Amino acid sequence: MTAAARVGRRSVSDTNQEIERPGIVIIGNPNTGKTTLFNALTGESARVGNYPGITIERRVARLRLESASGVPLELDITDLPGAYSLSACSPEEKIAFDALLGQHGNIAPKLAVVVVDAGQLSRNLYLALQILELDVPVVIALNMIDEVRDDPPDPQKLAEALGVPCVATSARQGQGLEQLRRAIACALSGPPPRKRPPIQYPAALLADAARVSQALPEAWRAGIAPRQALALWALACVGDDELPDISTELREACRAARTQLPARDLDLEIAGPRYAFIDDLLPSVTSRHGDAPKRPISQRIDRVLLHPIGGFVIFASVMLLLFHALFRWTEPLTGLVESAVAQSQALLVAGLPPGWPRDLLVQGIVGGVGNVVVFLPQIILLFAFIGLLEDSGYMSRVAFLIDRVMRLLGLHGRAFVPILSGFACAVPAILATRTLERQRDRLLTMLVIPLTTCSARLPVYTLIISALFPAQMLWGWLPIQGTLMVSAYVLAMLLTLTATFVLGKTVVKGRQVPLILELPPYRLPSVGATFKMVGERAGDFLRGAGTIILVATIALWALLAFPRHEPADVARSTAVVEALQLSPVPQTSTATHRPQSDIDNSYGARLGKALEPVIEPLGFDWRIGVGLLASFAAREVFVSTMAIVYGMDDENDVAAPLRERMKAERKANGKQRYSPLVGLSLLTFFAIACQCSSTLAVVRRETRSLKWPAFLFGYTVVLAWLMSFLLYQVGRLLGFG
């Protein structure tokens, strides 16, 4: 097991405990401005946790109100994930249902604020009806009212038709918020209206529902929700679902209803009357005849952005910009973090007496904090991009344009951006999988992202290629070094695609779910909301994954720094541990002579030697073994570790001398120790193995399990070993050794 995985078990605690009072939930279709409304109502930054037993973000904030009589009220308000309906066939879709009914570790809410897009009433009201049927007290926010100025629906009429308070709002422009707060306060203090929408279900369906309601679990029956509505929910959902917590009894009752003869269309019997009810009430609420046409502005923009040629040119440009930004724009900031770390380390080294406590502080703790903070620029930039793309509506178009390609891999078009970001750095890319709706897609994407060529691999590739391969042209025109670099990228891409395909069919099977993608109208993105989201994500990373990365860095430091031989070897072990940070420490402390290192004494080196029989068939010796171990802190650390293994002094520029040194290294029989074949083998190993504790830490955080990071590590290392083994052994047989 890896250091990161070992550490992970005790370092992360979920933040669920703090949120356990009955409160209010905000619920609505996707793209209805739910989260904007949530932010506008609460105004403060939300606490981000998780729903019980599932890794979907739960945002909760305090809502302060004043009741009609002037008594201050304070409640928790939860922003539920966007949903088109309460029906669910997977645990993540069941969140809204569970949260509304107070099941599965949730507390039953006192009130649901249902956010309805004023421009798309019929589909939005479907969800509202489902919630009303469950007898949950409701206040309707008729949101985005500003977008339908020419023909606004009448909130008063809608309130009459549904029997619940209804307020016209525009969360974006801060319109109607005061009225909404008053309506909420009023609904909380008054008796809950128990008016259910008079939906006319077929008699046969109601008979089925009555039978199924006998099989409902005790916990469901104890709540306020009427049995008929619960039975209808079960009839719709239980069947080909992936719900873990449905009793056999209920399952059997639903199956009996579905398989009875003569065959009936239960789904249509449930959805049809609801829409019939909606279609019947709409004419009294809005004067619009027929369905709204697509908004002309969106249509015009789409004509350009979805154009067969122009659309792809723009798509490619936006993605290139994103990629370029991740690679280059973050460099100054990353550099700033690195130099800040280096300077504080230098100060500490100068101010403290030498010894292992100082090294622990300097190399382990300060270096570890640096290892965490160094990811922030990329995380912030990536999420700012994603936020703006999502908010403007372009993200859905990205998925629309590229879905044909992603479908071949068994993934959703939305997985494109996270995988692309992986070529910059796996850590923000894995965090970005949160934009995927399905748990299965998220997991699959997380498991393949580490195969993409992240930027931390580049210094290693450069070292290996420039040290072990001649800067010559093959056949007079093909630059060997450049070709190798390109091949490394091509290999990574092929592996990513293959792994996605294979893992999607084996390890994270899940059902292939047909794509249903909404292309929302284009809107100006809200910068404030994006900033807020970015801040939350960054904070979550620091608290969650950050702690694991810090501990892993300290553990790796200890591995290579102990046991110590005081005091003569202080200098050397300092040198060893300095390899563990992202940037070299200025040499303020020691001008000491460093002998040709035999760091054989450290536990890390012992481990490297113990590993030698395993890595020897790949052409590696124990020195590379130590380098591989050390590169768990960050891949590029491989370079500085190799330098220390060879006892190099000037760490500010190790690349050139190290290159020469590795080239000159001979075996006992006088042959070159690191042949180009070893180089190829090492390149292959680095391209595939997920030897990055930060990536493993983030996967651990995002999946809330040790199983998946362990699997990720296991499959990549085994695959890397096998590929390197094949390459090296076949190469040797062919006489390249």
Place this chain on the structure above:
Amino acid sequence: MNLADAPLGTTVTIESIGGQGAFRRRLLELGLLPGTGVTLMSIAPLGDPLELLVRGASLSIRRADAAVVFVRPAKRTSLRPQAAACGLPLAGDSWAGSTP
């Protein structure tokens, strides 16, 4: 005719929805019911998926999935016939008389 074969830019009326399970239920819940008008707005540059306009919303589904939605050319679009055309025996329903 199925929805995947509908000419680009035309509005058609849904006759029936085939397919099964969660996907079919999701389409129904999004308001693709027998009698509902659907416009095929665009096709993604790589030939798939399709963009549909249903009840004022742009939805995108894949060609293979659209093939289970059977449609006929639309005569007119209005709200009432959509609801009534579900053709369900509604218990005590005042609209039952308008079912074609």
